[in-house]
Amino acid sequence: MSVTAAEGFTAAGVAAGLKSAAPDGARPRDVALVLNHGPDKHAAAVFTTNRVAAAPVLWSQQVISDGRADAVVLNSGGANACTGAPGFADTHQTAEYVAEKLQATGAEVSAGDVLVCSTGLIGERLDMPALLGGVASAVTELNPDDAAGQRAAQAIMTTDSVMKISSASGAEFTVGGMAKGAGMLAPGMATMLSVVTTDAVIAQADLDAALREAVRLSFNRADSDGCMSTNDTVIAMASGAHPQADPSGVDLAEFQAALNQVCQDLAAQLIADAEGAHHEIAISTVNAATEEQAETASRSVARSNLFKTAIFGQDPNWGRILSAVGTTDVDFDPSTIDVAVNGVWVCRAGGIGDERSLVDLSGRHVKVVIDLKSGGAEATILTNDLTHDYVHENSAYST
Amino acid sequence: MSVTAAEGFTAAGVAAGLKSAAPDGARPRDVALVLNHGPDKHAAAVFTTNRVAAAPVLWSQQVISDGRADAVVLNSGGANACTGAPGFADTHQTAEYVAEKLQATGAEVSAGDVLVCSTGLIGERLDMPALLGGVASAVTELNPDDAAGQRAAQAIMTTDSVMKISSASGAEFTVGGMAKGAGMLAPGMATMLSVVTTDAVIAQADLDAALREAVRLSFNRADSDGCMSTNDTVIAMASGAHPQADPSGVDLAEFQAALNQVCQDLAAQLIADAEGAHHEIAISTVNAATEEQAETASRSVARSNLFKTAIFGQDPNWGRILSAVGTTDVDFDPSTIDVAVNGVWVCRAGGIGDERSLVDLSGRHVKVVIDLKSGGAEATILTNDLTHDYVHENSAYST
Incomplete structure (x- = not known):
């Protein structure tokens, strides 16, 4: 179970043509979209501390500053790092386009609440027509079922050989997540990205604190080759949509344990999928x-x-x-x-x-x-x- | 020209059997000895900052503490690191044996003024009978000519494919040096060792300061794989034996420049001899x-x-x-x-x-x-x- 394990979320993963076709001509998925339908739109994120941060990191840091996010769009096939002002404009345009297409479906989404993640080679501009085409297609394919969550997890893969997904549940909440990259193959270009969703009722400050603790104990303790990416991003979003949710808030200790479990499981999958590694x-x-x-x-x-x-x-x-x-x-x-x-x-x-x-x-x-x-x-x-x-x-x- | 380029020094390099024989049965040199005949016996040294320092490093730190050294004995074929108290006793015994054998030739040498360097695999005891046999043989072969200096440089090689030697002269002094190791092949076991000699008349404090500055600008800026050895040692010894030496002391700026040149030349040779490297x-x-x-x-x-x-x-x-x-x-x-x-x-x-x-x-x-x-x-x-x-x-x- 992936990011759609939690109530209140839909996801999609489509082939936009950013990544090369397989030898048999098949197009791999390369654009993912995750939408939070609420009622809560609480979000938190942890980013790379590399001072050469990619355009989507700089954008997403602004988006997350008010603790709210409506959607995340992610692409493989290009990191949009070291691309200067034009690269930042590309990220901005992507968020605007996501909001525009979602609004056309009746969703309440503003561009300033759309997080963006990119992964792939550093120092090259993205193929924007292909990316925006993928966004349009992903919006039409948004679905709350498990298969849609898995397609999103597939779309963020770069040198990954398998998708990484995980979930855990408590009495009043579910946590679902997906991740890609790191591994030792090429973290400097492959980047570690992860999106974790939950339907818990949880205050934004509590979600933020829980995410930082979980990342400290999981992704930050998976160290494949010591190189720090320009794009690393871990995002948590909470919808508060669980049917049995206590309106006064989730048990924080129970939630922390589940979040730790999902993040540690994903981190272990990243290390396990380092194809170049023998041990x-x-x-x-x-x-x-x-x-x-x-x-x-x-x-x-x-x-x-x-x-x-x-x-x-x-x-x-x-x-x-x-x-x-x-x-x-x-x-x-x-x-x-x-x-x-x-x-x-x-x-x-x-x-x-x-x-x-x-x-x-x-x-x-x-x-x-x-x-x-x-x-x-x-x-x-x-x-x-x-x-x-x-x-x-x-x-x-x-x- | 190697460590015998400077007046007042003799050297030797012999095959003691610490290293394996070549396929044709030839025994590689593996024990080197450098003796300072004075009149000055000033010495300075810079050691690895690794807290897991090898026995010879711990010993030599004591020897150098009074700024005097009479001789240096070096072996390849074993690092004598992570060998505990028995390993330290081996180093001590080596220094005692060097002093004893040199005293028998009439040299004024005390064990407490014999520096020891070792290089090779970590975590194994040295073959002491072989090493001491090499010491005895090296004492009889001490010679001030260039060939003897080169034999000493050969005896400290491990994965090195060529010996590293260098020299530079001023009007009133000569600096000669040898080095081994680092390179990217295996610095963690191969270690970087260097001995630099000079016949300059120079106060011990000035020699110490000059060596630290030269190391900072040379060996410390050669970084092959980021791993720090348990045995890294750079030694400088000054005899004051140059025939045209000014008894009031060498021109320090001129000496520093020559010492920098020798150390930078040796450091460049270390990087150039990283056989595994293509660039x-x-x-x-x-x-x-x-x-x-x-x-x-x-x-x-x-x-x-x-x-x-x-x-x-x-x-x-x-x-x-x-x-x-x-x-x-x-x-x-x-x-x-x-x-x-x-x-x-x-x-x-x-x-x-x-x-x-x-x-x-x-x-x-x-x-x-x-x-x-x-x-x-x-x-x-x-x-x-x-x-x-x-x-x-x-x-x-x-x-």
Whole structure:
């Protein structure tokens, strides 16, 4: 179940011709639209912190500033990043066109409440006639059923091999979501985009806080190759349309748990679909002084090319793990740190531990545990190995 | 000319059996010794800032603390990192043995003035009988001629395909140096080691300051894969033995320039010898607010796997350059930044610039210029592309 799992939303995913046709001539979907029918139009969003933000990010930051959004339009086949004022005008025109077409159907939508997301190659203008044609077609295909939600999820795929969708429900609400990209294939162009919908009755400030917490614990802990996109965007929209909704508001703890679950599921799917990767790696740092320190230590290992190539080579090279942790300022004593790879404590007390030949790295899943012995906090970062396919995909992408 | 270019130094490089024999049975050199005969024994050193520092780093930090060193012993074939107290004892024993053997030849050397450097795989103990045998043999082969200096440079090679040596002279001094490693093949295990000698008459504090400035402008601006070794060490030793030396001290500006030249030459040789690399890339940031900001911007690009794979694919993907600069906090306006790749300004004012097909990336040398338009400072970082050979070498190394 995708973004239409929640009541009050319709979606569409169409082929507008922004992406190349398949060898058999089939046109892949490349324009998605999600419409919130209300009664509430609460929305929140988290954007890339890259200062070279794409035009749709700059636009959507303005749209979201009042906490309301009526619709989201997303396209693959072009990131509309580093395109200057003309690129921003393209985004603006897209939002205007979405509003115009929706208004013609009787929907109450203003252009200033239409979020825009784009993903694809940086530094090229979008094919606007194709994109606007896709918008017109998507408006006519908006549907509340599950298949429509899945078509929207398909339309935002770039190098993704499968769509990413997830949902969770409570007694008084449902959360549905879709995501695309990241993975290690090409996050710098592929971008991570996600739209999460809910029919919960929830104040905008609560939705905003819940989204930031969920993103912190999910997408921000999936670190495929350390590169930050110009387009990353995560959007949450709440309609308040659940039939059993308590008008006084959802149970916030229950809602947070469901939102975390959907976002963590989507983040795990992103890492799992890194086609160039041979291993999905979970790096857990335990017994850290703080959760932030645990995250810092895990992320430093996740960003070490030497560690990531070692895992590709099925080599439990714990020295590279220690070396990566040693570049951070987290609290630990190099003479007491322990490291396990797939259950074998190959490093004990900062030195040689159990027999490294006992480590089995033939499977796809790798679990690294780093015990800092400095406190009681922990955090896990998900990443991939660095493979020939990563080099191939990313060296061949735009040429 | 290597470390024996300067008067007052002898060197040796011998095969001790720490490294595997070549297919034809030839034993590669793997133990080097450099002895300062004085009259001065001034020394300075810069070490890795990795908190997981190898035993020889911990030892040498103690040795250098009084600003005096009599000799340096270096081995390849093992890093002696993450080896705990037994590894430290091995280093200590090595220094004691060097001093003992040198004393037997009449040299005035104490173990507490013997620097130790090691390079090779992390997390394994050294073969001490082999190493000590190499030390004994190296002591008998110490020689002031150029060939001996070159043998020392050969003995510290790991994945290096050629030795790295350099020298420069002034009216009253000569500077000679050798280096190994980094390169992109496996800096996390290969380590960057360098020993620079001079016969200048120079106060220890001046030598220390000159070395730190030279390292800042050379080795610290060669960033192959962003990984920091547990063993990186750069050592400078001054004998004051130049026949025309002014007893009141060398011209410090002239000495600094020569030392910078030698260190920059060695750093460039390290980047040039990254066998896995197909391109040597110089990333210059110009018109930055400060030199530090210029370095930060260039280094962020040098560490982007997406940029490095694009160059491997001969793709002047300037969007990935902007995206990397956008993750920093340096002063720049995304709407005015310009980027040139091999002389073609592919990005102007943050958007599409001159025709990218004009960029010729078929050669080995790549020059990126990032114009921040925020001031008058500049800095250049040297790096390599990310290739299939990098993945291959680093995934296959220890298994």
